[in-house]
Amino acid sequence: MDFVNHLEEICSQPLIQLPRTAVNECHLIVANDHDLRLIAQWAKEMQLYLCTLVASDERMLESHQYKLYYVFSAPDGDFLILEYPLPGTRPLAYISIRDLYPSVEPLERKAFDLYGVIPIGYADGLGRFVLHDAYPGNLHPLRRTRNYENLKRRQSKRNVAATGPRLVYPAGMMVLPVGPIHAGIIEAGQFPFVVAGEVIEDVPVRLGYKHRGIEKLLESHYSLLTGWELVEKVSGDSSFSHSMAFCLAVESLANVIIPESAQLWRALLLELERIYNHIADVGALAHDISLDVVAADLAVLRETAVQLNHRLCGHRLLRGINRPGGIVFPHTPDLTPVPAFLTNLQKEFLALSHLLLELPSCRDRMITTGVLTTQEAQQGGATGLAMRATGAITHDFRLRHPIGVYKRPLIQTIIRELVPQDRESSGNLAGVYKSDLKGDVFARMALRIAEVNSSIRICIQVIDELTKSVAQQETWCAIDAQVSAAPSFEFGLGYVENWRGDLFYWVMKGPNNAIFRCKVRDPSVFNWSALRTATRRKPRQDQPGKYWENILADFPLINKSFNLSYAANDL
Structure with missing residues (x-):
């Protein structure tokens, strides 16, 4: 898209x-x-x-200003990057675009907590987003003036009285606080359910309990060549996709094209990550509606999938192999038995999935539960699987911004044929159709089933290439010289479509290959508000005078159907 000519006119x-x-x-x-x-x-x-909003403290550079960088994705595959220096007349305040892009809200709130920059017109409610009451209000740890000793001194003056936001609602409603500590091993997050009887009127989710200072650690303890070691721990179930996005940003910054075999391996491993997570989520949904036998069988399949990861890479969650420059294996992986394994996995998974898709009790429990409409998803900036489950099936960075192997026509066809239009379409092994995607729990489960099927097809295609034309190629090349030669304070973009949605990294180089700024934007950042919208009571646009309603017993099912990351939001 010719952005310059269009924008100069306005x-x-x-x-x-x-x-x-x-x-x-x-x-x-x-x-x-x-x-x-x-x-x-x-x-x-x-x-x-x-795609993201990046705040950056560049007061020590030539501009002597805080800057904001907005990154937009165009439908034709291009990116528009807007660099917006905060004016000297108000160095800590800026004009917000939240009314146009509501999805920017969590990014603006994080920017305030971490930098202290204020969106004009939205100052109310700022603070305590990822830095809660135990932190002093003026900590702003990502400012360049905040070193370890400075932060330690400020933290020692913290206010330990944890109050949290005070919720006031009309008479007849009550607040049922759940969390932040939950039963089981899930992460910490608070869900103050506003209920009238059993119906959930609202659930203003409060996150931030898993804040670990990831972006500050990247700046202070890691370099462009070693940052992968930390980013693969941002969210454990997305270890490979996070390290891949970081490596892509560094490779873009250094203007490096990695070997073709490395591109194939990255695509294969990214799809394997998608497969084991989707299988786990379908099993978890089966468990939540008391289909424990099906859930147990799916848990076994998930276990066999992560065991395959370990055999190929030496780690069940695919950690330790991504590097700027390609893929580094602890041993030479044997792909010979993998196609047969995946074919058998596909057969067993789809047999169990068809039970869920066709079982009347499952359909009754999931259909019209936790509805997120296409209009709501678009207005709120939802992304990834949550967005596609509303019927917007092409909202996929593998289609919108294909990289490496995903540019190939055959792979593009597999992704585009993910969900056929009607039930007359031949060859649809998954049994999921466009009419199933209505934004409810059933739609999100059905789409996961379809994506496992398509990901296995992609894996088999990629393995075929890996075992033939590029079998003897190196999977990694040293790029130290190219990274060192890249100008300081230049930035690169890295992005992948992981199993939750589009994952975006913005990485700026500092002196001596340091990380001057690394902004991580996980798809969960945009989808937590979508979870709230899908849960609360709201008017039905298709039936005036009626409402979408969910009760407390529905929420575990709705929450599991989104399965968002707490840690990747809180960083």
Whole structure:
């Protein structure tokens, strides 16, 4: 898309375009608030998707300012990057685009906690998002002036009285607080259910309990060449996709193209990560509706999938193998038995899945439970599987921004044929159709089933190539020299479609290959608000005068159907 010509027609001042090595990226400096709003309005009209908002403290660089970087994705595969320096007249405040892109809210709230920058018009409610009451209010740990001793001194003055937000609701309603500590081994998060009788009127989810200072640790303890060691621990069930996105950002920054065999291996392992997580989630949903025999069989299949990961890579969660420059294996993996294994896994999984798809009690329990409409998903900025389950099946970075192997026509066809339009379509082993995708729990389960089927097809295709044309190629190349030669304070983008949705990394280089800034945006960041929307009572657009309602007993099922990451949101 020719961003410059379009935007120069609407902006009041000339735009400054900065060079980018990636041909699908356009980097513009926005000089004033008015033009930022005009561009955001244009982006909304042109259906550009907001990928991330990055706050950066560049007061020690030549600009001596805080800066915001907005990254938008265009439907044709291009990225628009807006660099917005905060004006000297108000160095800690900026014009928000939240009314146009509501999904920016959690990113703005994090930017306040970590930097202290304030979105004008939305100051109320800021603070205590990822840094709770135990932290001093003026900590702002990502400011460049905050070193270890400074942070330690500020933290020693903390206010230990944990109060949390005070919720006030109309008479007849009550608040049932659940969490942040839960039964079992799930992560910490608070769900204050606002109920009238049994019906859930609202659930303003409170997160931040898993904040570990990941982005600060990347700046202070890791380099561009070693950051993969930490990012693969951002969210345990997405270890490979997080390390892959980080490595892609570093490789983009250094303008490096990795060996073809490494690209094939990354695609294979990314799909294996998708497979074992989707199988686990389908099993968890079966367990939540008391189909324990089916759930147990699915748990066995998930176990065999992670055992395959261990045989190939030496780690059940695919850790320790991604590097900037490709893939490094602890031993030479044997792919010979894998196609037969995956074919058998596909057969067993789909047999169990068809029971769930066709069982009347399962359909009755899941259909119309936890509905997220396409309009709600688009307005709120939902992404990934949660978005596709509303019927927007092409909202997939493997289609919108394909990289490496995903550019190939056959792989693109497999992804596009994920869910056929009607039941007359031949060859649909998954048994999932477009009419099943209505944004409810059933739709999210059905889409997981379809994605396991398509991912196995992709894996078998990739393995065929790996065992033939590129079997003897190296899977890694040293890129130390290229990273060192890249200009300091240049940034690279890394993105993948992981099993939850699009995962986005923005990495800026500092002196001596240091990480000056690394912004991590997991798909869960955008989808927590979608979970809230799907749960609370709301009018039905298809039946005026009636409401979508869920009761307390529905929430475990709704929550499991989204299965969002607490840790990747809190960082």
